Amino acid sequence: MDKNRPLILITNDDGYAAKGLRKLVTLMRTLGDVVLISTDEVMSAKSHSCTIRDRLYVRLVQQEEGFTEYRCNGTPVDCVKLAYQKLCERQPDLVVSGINHGMNAATTVVYSGTIGAVIEACMNGLTAIGYSLFSLDPDADFDHIDTAILEITKKVLSEGLPKGVCLNVNFPKRCEEPMRGIKVCRQAACRWVELFKDKFDENGEQFYDLEGTFESDDVLPDTDLWALQHNYASLVPTCFDWTAHAQIEPMNSFEQINIRP
Numbered sequence: 001m002d003k004n005r006p007l008i009l010i011t012n013d014d015g016y017a018a019k020g021l022r023k024l025v026t027l028m029r030t031l032g033d034v035v036l037i038s039t040d041e042v043m044s045a046k047s048h049s050c051t052i053r054d055r056l057y058v059r060l061v062q063q064e065e066g067f068t069e070y071r072c073n074g075t076p077v078d079c080v081k082l083a084y085q086k087l088c089e090r091q092p093d094l095v096v097s098g099i100n101h102g103m104n105a106a107t108t109v110v111y112s113g114t115i116g117a118v119i120e121a122c123m124n125g126l127t128a129i130g131y132s133l134f135s136l137d138p139d140a141d142f143d144h145i146d147t148a149i150l151e152i153t154k155k156v157l158s159e160g161l162p163k164g165v166c167l168n169v170n171f172p173k174r175c176e177e178p179m180r181g182i183k184v185c186r187q188a189a190c191r192w193v194e195l196f197k198d199k200f201d202e203n204g205e206q207f208y209d210l211e212g213t214f215e216s217d218d219v220l221p222d223t224d225l226w227a228l229q230h231n232y233a234s235l236v237p238t239c240f241d242w243t244a245h246a247q248i249e250p251m252n253s254f255e256q257i258n259i260r261p
Contacts, residue, residue: 005066006032006157009092009121011079013043013100013113016061016071020099020133023142027149028096029067031157035088037070037079039113044102046113048120050077058082076117084126094157095121098131099142099149105134105170105224105234106188106216115168119240122166129156129166134228135173144179145171148233152182161237168236172228183232188223190216 008028012021016038028034037058051074062069070087072079076097084092100114109115114130121128131149133140152169161167168187172179194212201207219225224234 003090006093007088007090008032008034009080009083009088009095009126010034010036010038011076011083011095011097011117012038013046013076013097013117015039015042018101019139020101020131020142023146024096024099024131024149025067027146028153031150031153032093033066035068035070035083035092037072037083037087039076039079040071040073043075043113045111046075046077046116047111048077048116049075049113050081051075056082058087076113077120080117080120080124084121084124092121092126094153095126095128096131096153097128099145100130100132101138101140102132102136103134103170103228104130104132104168105228105236106190106214106218107192108214109168109187109236109238115238118166118168119238122164122238123240125163127156127161127166129153130168132168132170133173134170137173141174144174145233148179148182152235164239164241165237166239168224168238170224170228170234170236172231172233175231177231179233180231181233182235183224183227184235184237185222185224185227187236187238188216188220188225189218190214190225 057073059071097114097117104112104115118128118130192212196208199209216225224236227234
């Protein structure tokens with residue numbers, strides 16, 4: 001690895017063969033040296049889960065000038081932890097996760113393994129970006145977002161991000177019109193309406209299959225969903241502090257509760 005070039009760590013939650021991951025590797029290799037550690041299997045909806053009871057294995061897949069690839073049997077968060085602690089010869093200048101097949105906008109971000117990896121990096125003082133495309137097609141077209149990803153990444157590499165802040169970037173799928181630009185916005189307050197369906201396996205034993213529909217009732221012009229629906233890339237500054245800071249003072253009355261026997 002060239003110490004004069006940025007070191008970029010890449011991971012994802014769609015598995016090592018995902019088209020979006022391979023596109024991201026191609027783009028990042030134009031900007032710096034790359035260490036890739038991907039999951040053996042699809043790890044969608046793993047959020048911030050990590051492995052504590054099973055054995056974690058890492059396999060070196062490929063190594064050449066400026067590029068090293070590993071695969072891991074763990075989660076995206078495991079990949080980040082292992083990479084910066086054990087596999088990278090120096091601290092990465094940037095951690096990039098994606099390009100996810102499917103959006104990570106609104107409350108979907110809570111479930112996302114892609115963004116779980118980004119949050120893990122951010123929690124440990126690493127600069128991090130998550131990239132996602134609003135398409136679940138495994139053969140989706142990513143070519144229309146090349147320039148946006150490169151320019152956003154270059155800006156972050158040169159200017160950094162505030163402490164404790166990472167980026168969640170989503171792109172609309174390709175359409176007849178070019179993307180209109182980038183919107184810095186907030187996460188929409190939408191939700192999944194879930195339904196467990198009763199099913200039976202080949203032995204007659206009942207199991208449950210989770211299905212759901214996405215309710216998008218917060219689509220104001222300052223939200224990521226509005227941006228995507230209007231052919232903009234959405235860029236949401238994201239942090240791992242879940243404190244409702246505005247409620248600390250109004251809830252001070254709880255301190256008056258007598259808890260002594």
